[in-house]
Amino acid sequence: ETGVTQSPTHLIKTRGQQVTLRCSSQSGHNTVSWYQQALGQGPQFIFQYYREEENGRGNFPPRFSGLQFPNYSSELNVNALELDDSALYLCASTRRLAGGNRGEQYFGPGTRLTVT
Amino acid sequence: AQTVTQSQPEMSVQEAETVTLSCTYDTSESNYYLFWYKQPPSRQMILVIRQEAYKQQNATENRFSVNFQKAAKSFSLKISDSQLGDTAMYFCAFVATSGTYKYIFGTGTRLKVLA
Numbered sequence: 525e526t527g528v529t530q531s532p533t534h535l536i537k538t539r540g541q542q543v544t545l546r547c548s549s550q551s552g553h554n555t556v557s558w559y560q561q562a563l564g565q566g567p568q569f570i571f572q573y574y575r576e577e578e579n580g581r582g583n584f585p586p587r588f589s590g591l592q593f594p595n596y597s598s599e600l601n602v603n604a605l606e607l608d609d610s611a612l613y614l615c616a617s618t619r620r621l622a623g624g625n626r627g628e629q630y631f632g633p634g635t636r637l638t639v640t
Numbered sequence: 641a642q643t644v645t646q647s648q649p650e651m652s653v654q655e656a657e658t659v660t661l662s663c664t665y666d667t668s669e670s671n672y673y674l675f676w677y678k679q680p681p682s683r684q685m686i687l688v689i690r691q692e693a694y695k696q697q698n699a700t701e702n703r704f705s706v707n708f709q710k711a712a713k714s715f716s717l718k719i720s721d722s723q724l725g726d727t728a729m730y731f732c733a734f735v736a737t738s739g740t741y742k743y744i745f746g747t748g749t750r751l752k753v754l755a
Contacts, residue, residue, distance in 0.1 A: 557742065566644075566731050566745030567685075580740025612683060618741065626741050628675060631685035 528553075528632035530615050536638045537605050545600040545635045547615030555579070555620045556598040557629060558590060561612040573598055574620055602637075610639045642667040644734050646746035653722045654754050660707075661717045661749045663732030671737040674708070676717045679748075680728040688730070691715065722753045 529548045537543050549556050555574045559567035569582035573592035587603040596617070602609055613636075616629035643666045653659035665674070676688040691699045691708050698706050703723075707716045719726055732746040 555741065559743070559745075564748075566733075566747050567743070569742040569744070572740055572742060580742055582742065614685065616685075616743075620741070626737075628673070628687055628690055629741075629743060630687075631677075634683045636683075 528615060528617050528630050530613075530632040530635050532635060533633070534636045534638075536640065539605055539607060539639055541605050542601065542603045543605060543637060545602075545613050545615075545637070547598045547600070547617075547632055549596045549598070549615075549617030550630050553617035553619045553630070554596050555618045555626065556592055556596065557616045557618075558598070558600045559614040559616065560584070561614055561634070562608075563611070567614055570600070605639045607639050610637060612636050642669070642734055642736065642744045644732055644744050644746040646732055646749050648749045649747070650750045650752070652752045652754055653719075655722055655724060657722055658718060658720045659722055659751065661719075661730050661732075661751065663715045663717070663746055665713050665715065665732070665734050665744075667713070667734065667736065669736040669738065673735050673737065674706075674715045675733040675735075675743070676704070676706070676715075677731045677733060677745075678726075678728045679731060685731075689717065719751075724753050724755060727751060727753045 557572040558570040561567040571581040572579045576592045591599045612634045615632045618629045674691045678686045703720045729748045733743045
């Protein structure tokens with residue numbers, strides 16, 4: 525059973541640029557969530573994808589967008605990067621059953637994004 | 641809206657001693673889960689222990705146990721026989737079982753185990 529993987533590990537971008545982060549969910553998991561973890565803080569929920577559709581969103585502007593693919597992998601896109609977007613971006617997957625029950629989320633190692 | 645509060649930014653404990661990390665939460669939900677996650681410098685979030693709100697019995701996982709006080713909305717983590725490898729950030733997290741399954745995290749407690 526493979527765990528949650530994320531790429532790239534580190535990324536440096538310039539303010540105003542766009543970035544795409546990738547996540548492969550754990551085998552058998554159909555729901556992916558993205559979190560932003562600023563330095564010294566707890567992770568903040570960005571959004572969640574289930575069956576290729578956004579299934580909930582936190583308090584993040586529209587320039588944060590995402591995708592989920594048929595194999596349940598996911599992308600996080602951030603447009604018009606700002607200095608405050610510098611953070612660790614965590615992807616987490618879980619398995620949502622037909623009755624709606626879900627287990628704990630399994631986290632990937634994260635992508636460290638630095639915006640200069 | 642749910643909130644999770646960890647009031648201890650940093651703690652230290654001697655190797656082999658016991659330490660307790662505090663967490664309080666606020667919610668109007670009746671069905672939810674609570675978790676403690678460990679985040680070492682490698683950044684990987686590792687699940688330490690999980691508690692279902694409907695269970696009165698406190699969860700235990702080897703050296704890790706919780707004191708779950710539902711009425712007080714308190715969820716503390718006790719680490720017994722602390723080891724150097726326990727040095728990490730510890731996050732308390734809440735998730736309601738209804739609606740979007742999103743975790744609400746506290747701000748974390750940095751634990752240092754001293755040799």
